[in-house]
Structures are given as C-alpha cells and as structure tokens.
Amino acid sequence: MLSHVIPPPRGYTKVPNGLVRQSRLGSDAKILVMYVQGLPEGDRDKALSEHARDLHFTGRRYQKAKTELVASGYLHEKRETVAGGRWRTVQVFSNFPLTDDQAARLRAGVPADGYELVSTGPVPTAHFPTVGAPSGPVVGGLLPADEELGKNESHPPTEAGSGDGEQDGQGEPGEPEEPEGVDGEASEEASEGLLEEPSDGPEVAVAERVLLSLRHEQRQLHLGVREARTLAGLAAEWLRRGVTAADLRRALCSGLPVEGVRTAVGFLAHRLREKLPAAPEAVPAPEPPPPPPALIACAGPGEEHMFRPHVPWATTCGPCHREEQRAFWADALARADAAPEPPPWRERFAAVAEGGAVSGTDTEGGAPGRSAP
Secondary structure (H helix, E strand, C coil): CCCCCCCCCCCCCCCCHHHHCCCCCCHHHHHHHHHHHCCCHHHCCCCHHHHHHHCCCCCHHHHHHHHHHHHHCCEEEEEEECCCCCEEEEEEECCCCCCHHHHHHHHHCCCECCECCCCCCCCCCCCCCCCCCCCCCCCCCCCCCCCCCCCCCCCCCCHHHHHHHHHCCCCCCCCCCCCCCHHHHHHHHHHHCCCCCCCCCHHHHHHHHHHHCHHHHCHHHCCCHHHHHHHHHHHHHHHHCCCCHHHHHHHHHCCCCCCCCCCHHHHHHHHHHHCCCCCCCCCCCCCCCCCCCCCEECCCCCCCCEECCCCCCCCCCHHHHHHHHHHHHHHHHHHHHHCCCCCCHHHHHHHHHHHHHHHHHHHHHHCCCCCCC
C-alpha cells in the first residue's frame, strides 16, 4: 500500500497510538474520544451524552460507544448526592485508560500515581483567573485544542524547506504563530474596548447564562465560559434597561451576516454596544396623599365625642347622622298617616265641574247690570 500523508501545520489533535490501535473500541468510541480531546478547554464541561449528540451519536449507537469506553477505562462514572436530596453523575473522561483508584483520585483533586490533574474547564467565578504560562501535555488528561500551532515533528521538513523557513525569518517550529486577518483584529478590539470585568449582581448571572445558551440557537455564536463572563457586563446593562432574557437572546441571534460570523465574541460585543436600547425614562414619584381632616366635636346628642368629617359641611358623626335621619323619616311618616285621606278622583272631578258652573252663572248675571257707556 502506498500512502501520502501531509502533516497539517495547525488545527490538529494529537491522538495516542494506543487509542487508535485499540481493538476493544469501535470507531464511534474512538471518534468520541478524539472529538472531546480536540475541544477548547472551556467547552468540555458538558456531559458526554451532549458531546455525542453534537456528533449525531444517539440512542443505541451512543450507549454502545459509552459501554466500550467504560469497559476499557477511558470513562469512569460515579453517582453522588448533592444539596436538596438530589443526585448527580460525575464523569471522569481521559484519553488514556485509568484504573478505578486513579479515577477516584482525579475526581477528588489528588494526583494519582504520577498522573497530574488536568482541569476540564474553568470554574465560574466573579473574577478572571490569574493568567500564567501554559503547561505541557500530561499523561492521563485531555490535550487542549490547537495545543501545538507549529509544524508537526512526526514528519520533519526537508533541508530545502528548512532553509526557506530561515530565510523568511520564521521562528522555531514549536513556536505559536499570531492570528492574522479580521478574526484577530475583532478579538483584540473586543478585549481592549468596553469589555470590563462584570460586577456582581443578579443581572450579570442571568446575562452570562443567556450568552452561554446562544450556542443552542446559532452554532456560530458558540462562546466559552471566560468569553461569556467577559461580555456579561454589557449584556447585563440590557437587562437593567427593562429587556427580558428572551428578548436579549432574540436580539443577539437574529439578523446574522450572510457570510457568517468570523468571531463570536467580537460580533456579540459589537452588537451589544451598537444595539443597546435607550434607558427608560424616570417615572416621577407619586404625590403624597393629602393629610386627614382634623378632628371636630360632634353636634349630635349624647356624650361629647370627636370625629373626622368626610365632607367639609358635616357636623355630626356617622352614627348620630343616621339616628337623625331615622328620626326625621319617622316623623314624616307619622304626619303622612295623620293627614286625611284625599277624596276619590270622581268626587274631585265633580267638585271641579261644579265650581266651574257656579263661576259661569255669576258672570252671566252680572252682565245686564252694567251701565251703558
């Protein structure tokens, strides 16, 4: 068999030969190990099933790969109780087989038999972790993504190629190269711009969760934990201005460029600054209620007592006023009962008709007695 292999200069993952040649592991299990090993450090804090779902390993296919990894020592699981009486499963995943004792020591944070502890991701805190020099690869842990950006030493270059490299002024093969193009400029602008360390507060925590959830809406907006914490201060200002978490997520995920997003942190930082809504107008404080009316003496009967009038012209309290009204209407009813009953309407009509006839007779009798002018 003839083979022609071109070593990639960057963007590759180192895989142990023992893993590639492991006969007890199927192709799905090996791909799952290599996929998780090649992820950035901040993206390995998910469960293994979520990583498998990204590779479309679901159902029986994922269960078979997981069973092979557990049997070969690449995956160790332990269930433990947490506060509130709930259970959680802690997974220890490695690109090198571990015994149960070694996995227990790594789970407890103690190096096991010469294996150094490699963190699977930064612990979310309110401050940035101290930046230090990168450490080299260790046995029993996962190598970070793009761990070596130089040339692949498994296939050394020819003499002509090495001479060209020296003439071009390039550094040593293992020395990382600086990113070029728009991605590097956008990342530098995002880090040197208005991105400040977020302060503590409920809005900052909600904003960080929203930023981390953008990967489920748009895979182009995939952020690491440290990047989300850097942008949480800008996103929290949206929440302080009355924007809900759902509206913030919709504003960041909609209307993406047609050519795609080159760097998620730079794009989101620009959108958070440029589309920041206006601050809500200050609502004037309500006017204080008027003071209650002063106490006055009641003019009703009985012992002297005070009350607050509900209208300016009131002179008696409620009980005394009701008593006066009952007495008034009782007297009116008594006068109505004592008055004679009016005659029926027929008699009233006859009386009116009789009175009109008498008035007409008096008028006719008086006409002849007039003296002539």
